[in-house]
Amino acid sequence: MSRRSITRHIYQTYQVLWDVLQPLELKPPTKDQWFKIARRFGDLWDFPFAVGAIDGKHIALNHNAPTKSGSMYYCYKGFPSIVLMAVSDADSCFILVDCGQYGRISDAGVYRTSQISKLLKEGKLNIPTSEFKVNSTRKTIPFMIVGDEAFPLKTYLLKPYAAKTLDQEKRIYNYRHSRARRTVECAFGILAKKFEIFQRPLRVEPDKAVLLTNAALVLHNFIRRRDGRMVDRTADVTYEVVEGQGRGMFPLEAPTHGGRPSAEAMAIRDSVKTFFNDPQGGTVPWQHENVFRNVIANEID
Template identity: 45%
Template sequence: MSAPKFDDLLSRVIRNLPDPHQNHRNPIGASQRLAVTLRYLATGIGLQALSASYKMGTSTVSGIMEEMCSAIWDALQGEFMAFPSRGQWQDIAEDFWRQWEFPLCVGAIDGKHVRLRAPARSGSDFYNYKGFFSIALMAAADANYRFIYVDVGAYGRESDGGVLGRSAFGSRLAEGNLNLPAPAVLPGTTTPSPYFFLGDEAFPLQVNLMHPYPGTNLQDRKRIYNYRQARARRVVENAFGILAARFRIFGRPIDCQPEKAVKIVKACVALHNFLASTEQARYMPASFVDTTADTGEVQPGEWRQARPSQRAALVREQLADYFLSDAGVFPHQYNVLRLGMRTDQ
C-alpha cells in the first residue's frame, strides 16, 4: 500500500473510530492504530511479537485489532462491498463475457477455510474435514477478482453447499430474489437464458447456479462445457489466492475467538476490494494472477509462488510459538526488539 493510499484509507476509517483521548493516560493516535493493524493483517505476525515491536501491551494491541477491523469494514463496505444493482449485475456479466468468454455469468462462488486456534469449549463444531479448526469464508467474485459477496463465520465442519444454503445470499439465490437481470439471449443466437453464478460440484445445480457435469468419461460437448466453466470460475480461486498472499494473517491459525476472527476476515476482504479497485497495478499487477496462453494452457500467477507449502508454514508457526514459550525463550531476544536492532541478521 502506498503512502497516499494509507492516508486515503485513514481518512475513511477515522470517521468510524471513537475519540482516542477518552483514554487520557495513554492515547494512541488513529494513524498508529491503523499502522499496527495493517502490519498484523499483512504479515501475520503474532500479537506478542507485534506488541513488543510497538512497545504496547498485548491486550492493548488485541483491542486495537478488534476496533480497527470493525472500523475498516464499516468504512469500506458501503462503497467497495455494496450489493450490486440490476445494472451492475449486467456490467459484471459483460466483464465475464469479454474477459473469460462465458456469457451471462454474474459471479463465481467458492468457499475457503480460515484457520483458527482451537476455540475453547467448541467441541468439533469448528473442526473441518481437512483436519484443522476453521471458520468458513463463502464468497462470490466478479471477473476482476473482486468480491461481490461474502459470508464469514460458519462452522468449519459445514460443507460449502451447506454454508451457502444457510446464508442470506443462498436463500435469496434459491428464491430468485437477488434482483438479477431478466433472462437474455446467448450472444449470436436467439436462445434465451437466465443469468447465473458458477460453482463447483459442492454446490447444488439451480437455475441461477451452474456446476460442472459430473463424471470422467464425458462426451466432448460436456468436457468443453466443463473446461469453459473452470476457466471462468478460476477468478474466485485467484481472488482467494491474492487475498491470502497479500494478507499473511491467512497463512497461520488466527489466535483469537471466532467472533473476533470474523472481524479480521471481513476487514481483509474489504481492504482487498479497496486496493483492487483503487490501486490495482500495485496490489495485483497482471503477472500476479493466472493467465491463459494462446494454446489455452494456464500460466500460474505469482500469488501461487508467494504461498509457502502448508506443512512448511505450520513448522514455522510451531517454531515461532516455541520461541515465545518458557521452554524456548532466549534471554536477549526482546532486547533486540526494544533497541530497534535488525531482526534479520
C-alpha cells in the same frame, strides 16, 4: 500501552474498516452493475452468462475452540476452522461474502445455510435475465453464478458436468466453465498473497477471526480497484494463485452425493453447452486445442 490495550484497539480498527468500507466496496450490485459484471466475464473469460463465481475456504485457527462449543469448529482436517463463502466478479474482486460458519458443517451444508444461498434462492439480488441467440433461435438463458462440484446445480447456479459423463461438447463446456470459475480462486489466492496471515493458521478466537477476515476482504477490494487489474484473458493457468495457500486456507470438499437437480437447471446448462459448441454462437478459436491437449496429457499420465 499494554498488550491487551493494543489488541483491543486492533480489533476495533478491524470493525471500523468493515463498517466504513463495506457499503463502498461490498455493496450488492444494482441491475446495471450486474450487466457490467456479465460484460466483463464475456470480454475477459468468454462466459457472457456469468455474473459471478462462487467458492468457499476453510480458514484454519491455531486456537482452542470456545468453551462449550464441542467439536462444532473442527473441520474435516481435524482442527478448528471457520468457513468463508464468497462470490467474485470477473476481475477477482469480491461481490458477496459470508464468513463465520462452523468448520464442522458439511461443505454442501455450508452453502445451503449461507446468506448467499438464501439471497440467490429468494431472488433478492436483482440479477437480470437476458436473451441470446443459439443456432439462430432466440432462447432465454438467465444470468448465473458459476461454481465447482461442491455446489448444487440450480437455474441460477451452474456447476461442471460430472467427469464420468463427459463427451466432446461437455468437455468444452467444462473448460469454458472452469475459466470463468477460476476468478474466485484467484481472488482467494491474491487475498492470501497480499495478507500473508492467511498462509498460516490464525492465532485468534473464531469471532476475532471473522473480524480480521472481513477487514481483509474489504481492503482486498479497495486495493485491487486502485492498484489495477492483472488479468490475462487467454491464459490457461490462473494468475497470482498461492499454491496450497500455506496451511491457512483449505478448499471445500465436494460432496460424495447430492440431490437430483431440476430438469430446468439441466436444460439451462445444456443450452449454454450448445452455445459454446455452436460455430455461429460462442465458440472461441483455442477451446478445442486446449481441451483435448489436456485430455491427451491426462491419458499419457
